[in-house]
Amino acid sequence: MGSLIWLLQWPIRAVVLLIVAWLPLGVEVSSFPIALLSAVVIGLLGTLLIVPLKLVLGPIWAVTSLGGLISPVSLLFNWAITVILFGLAAWLIQGFRLRNGLVSAILGGVVYAVLSAVILRALGLDVDFTRAAGLQMAVPAA
Template sequence: MGSLLWLLQWPIRAAVLLLVAWLPLGVEVESFPIALLAAAVIGLLGTLLIWPLKLLFALPWAITSFGGLLTPISWIFNWVITVILFGLAAWLIRGFRLRNGLVSAILGAVVYAVLSTVILRILGLEVDYTRVGGLLTGSVAVG
C-alpha cells in the first residue's frame, strides 16, 4: 500500500503547489504538468538529500538544541532543510520560479509543507516518515 499512497499523493501535492503559486508568496508555477514535475522532484530530492543535509547540520543542531532538548530548534532545522529542498527544486525546473528568492522559498516551502500535510491527513493519505525511512533501508516490508 505504501507505493500506492505515494502515487495518490503526487497529483495532490502538485495541486497544492499550484495553490501555493496562486497565493501572493512569489512562487510561480507555469502549469499543472510543471507542478507534477516539481512535486516529484521535491519528493525525490527529499528522499535523496534528507540524510546528507541532516548530517551537514548535525553539529550546529546538536549545539543549538542541546542535543535535541529544545524542540523548537529541531523544528527550525527541519524547516531549513525543507526550504533548501524547495529552492533546489525551483532552481532545477524551468517553469517553477521563486520571484523573490529566499523570501519566496521560505514562504512557499512552509505553506506547501503545511497545506500538503493537512490535506493528505484529511484524505487519509499521509505516510509516516519513519516508515518511509524503513522502506528505503529495506527494513520494512512493502505491502
C-alpha cells in the first residue's frame, strides 16, 4: 500500500513544486516534467539520506526536543531535512534552480513541506511516519 500512496503523491508533489516556483521565493522550475523529476529526486534523496541524517541529527534532536517532548523542535528538524533535500535536488537537476541560494532553499523547502502536508492530508494521502519519528527511532532508549 505504501508504494501505491507514493505513486499517488508523486504528481501532487510535482504540482506543489510548481506552485512553490510560482511564488516569489526564488525557486525556478522550468517545466512539469522537471517538477516530476524533482519530486522523485527529493523523495529518493529522503529515502537514501534519512539514515545518515538520523545519525548526524538524531542526538541533537533528542537533546533539544527533550526526547520528542517539545514538538516545535521536531517540526524544525523536519523542515531542516526538507531544506537539505530541496537544495540537493536543485543542485542535481538542471531546470530546477534556487535563484537566491540558501534563502530560496529555506523558503522553498518550508513552503513545499507545508503545502505538501496540507494538500496530501486533505486528499487522504498523507503518511503518518515523519522524518522526526525516524530521527527518534535512531536514538537509543536510555
